[in-house]
Amino acid sequence: MKTLVKNGTVVTSTNEFAADILIEDEKISMIAQNIDIEADTVIDAAGKYVLPGGVDNHSHFEALNTDGVTTNAGYDTTWVALKGGTTTIVDFCTNEPGMNMMESLEYRLNVRSKGKLAPDMAIHACCTDYRGEETLDEIEELVKAGVPSMKLFLAYKPTPLYMDDYKLLNCLKKAGEVGMTMMVHAENPDVLDYERNSMAEKGCLDPKYHYMTRPPYGEAEAVARAIRFADAMDCPLCVVHVSCEEAAKVIQQARAEGSLVIGETCPHYLVLDKHKMDDPDFDQAARWVCSPPLRDEEDREYLWKCLNHDWISIVGSDNSSIPLYQKHWGEGDFRKIPNGCPGAGDRLNALWTYGVEKGKITRQKLVDIYATQPAKLNGIFPQKGTIDIGTDGDLVIFDPEYKGTVTVETNPTGVEYNVFEGCEQIGRADTVLLRGEVVVENGEYLDKPVFGKFVPGKPYGLAYELKK
Structure with a gap:
């Protein structure tokens, strides 16, 4: 099958030029002006930009809470990512109840997502059941299975998600030895407990107290500690969903000092304000409860600055599509509201509207942070994340x-x-286009049989390149 895209302006992370693109058998086979070849599908892109398909570094579909309950929308909703311009999601694979990480990976690929996956998908492991040597051995197995990254939670004490310093050090040491990139949710759990319990004792339990009890200093401390430990263990680190200036400055300074650390932020931290949670209507306020919380305008402006200077390199959605009835589990006590915001389909739109259109980032920078750098981090570049001969036709x-x-x-x-x-x-x-197949047309998803597939990643990804 041949698909020809004509008359568009191609934008990559390093270049912008007028060209036609020919896709044959799922791969880009030619990039040139005025391609004159008969194709099965011809698309006129005159007046439009042709970007690489987005790679979303951070999504949670069918995520499990600490009780093993699915709290997020399922893989049958992954089409919303395609509609918004993301052709590859990188989803988190938490431990299924009673399963180790390798068993959980097989279950997610062959049961949870099977027959439902609209975009392609790479995987981050997510250790939510640390088992000592068994877990450390699995880190190497995961890398061999095409999963070269793993997330650890420094928050959520005392749930199974929580990773104490001893476990963190062990995981970092092993990961660095086998080319895995370690990712961390960085918030100090004792700071959170102190702040949250202090508010609760005063009867302050509305959703707005969520942002009041997850202060920037708690995030910044955990970021600094994780970087220090990663440096000591010689393991590259990705700090996910950076929300505030204080935490971003820690990453900025660490990179200046030679630390192997990559920062990621999310569209809601670049666009939305914490005072959304002040709404007296619980139904409204609770939908913006995520962790870390939304911050202030000063934080948003600094995060845009960080993206321009590559102090933060990636924008992931942190998609957590939690139904409102589950948000209501925390009505009367903000501490029980399931955390997370949907966003798989809004990443590109938000970056263009509030970044490119307002002069905060260039078109090439947009491609870099929404497609190229995420693909590199996850070891799927150049198959994904760019436009070149031999890459997937996304x-x-x-x-x-x-x-x-x-x-x-x-x-x-x-x-x-x-x-x-x-x-x-x-x-x-x-x-x-996903591998040359049109899946969205005139801004609308085409409801056709899904054909998304697992994309295995290679070890020694983006963060390791900082050693060079």
Whole structure:
């Protein structure tokens, strides 16, 4: 099968040029001007930008809470990522109840996501049941199975998610020996307990107290500790969902000193304000409860600055599409509200509208942080994350002239709400190709049989390149 994209302006992380693109048998076979070859499908991209398909470094579909209960929308909603211009998600594989990490990986690939996966998918392991030597041995097995990254939680004490310093050091040491990149959710659990319990004792239990009890200093301390430990164990680190200036400055300083650390932030930290949670209507306020919490304007501006200077290198969605009925589990006590915001379909739109259109980032920087760097981190570059001969035919034909307002109807999330509801939107993914197949047309997902597949990653990814 041949697909020809004509007359567009190709944008990569390093270049921008006019060209046609020919895709044959799922791979890009030619990039040139005025390609004159008969194709099965011809797409006119005149007046539009042709971007690499997005790679979302951070998604949670069918995630399990500490009780083993599924709290997020399922893989049958992954099509929302395609609609928003993401052709590869990198999903987190937590321990299934009673299973180790390798068993959980097999279950996620062959049971949970089978027959439901719309985009392609790479995997981060997520250790939520530390078993000593068994877990350390599994780290090497995971790398061989195409999973070269793993996430550890420094928060959520005393649940099974929590990773104390001893366990953290052991995992970092082993990961560094086999080329795995370790990822951390960095918040100090004792700071959280102190702040949250202090508020609860005063009867302060509304959703707004969520952001008041997860202070920037708790995030920054955990980031600094994780970097120090990773340096000592000679293991590259990715700090996910950085939300505030204080934590970002820790990463900035560490990189200046030679630490092998990559920072990731998310669209909601770049666009939305913590005072969304001040709404007296629980149904409204609870939907913005995520961890770390939304912050202030000063934090948002500093995060944009960090992206421009490569102090933070990746923007992932941290998609957690939690239904409102589950958010209501915490009505009357903010500490029980399931944490997370949907966003798999809004990453590209938010970065273009609030980054490119406002002059905060260039088009090439957008491609870098939404596609190229995430692909490199996960060991799937150049198969994913760029436009070149031999790469997968994952393309987004982006219409910069589109103007609209975000609603859950125009920008579906898999649940009843969209946290960007009411936000301005400039530009959209008009046509999306996954391995040469058109899956989005005129901004709408084409409801056809899904054919997403697992994309194994190679070890020694982006963070290891900092050694060079």
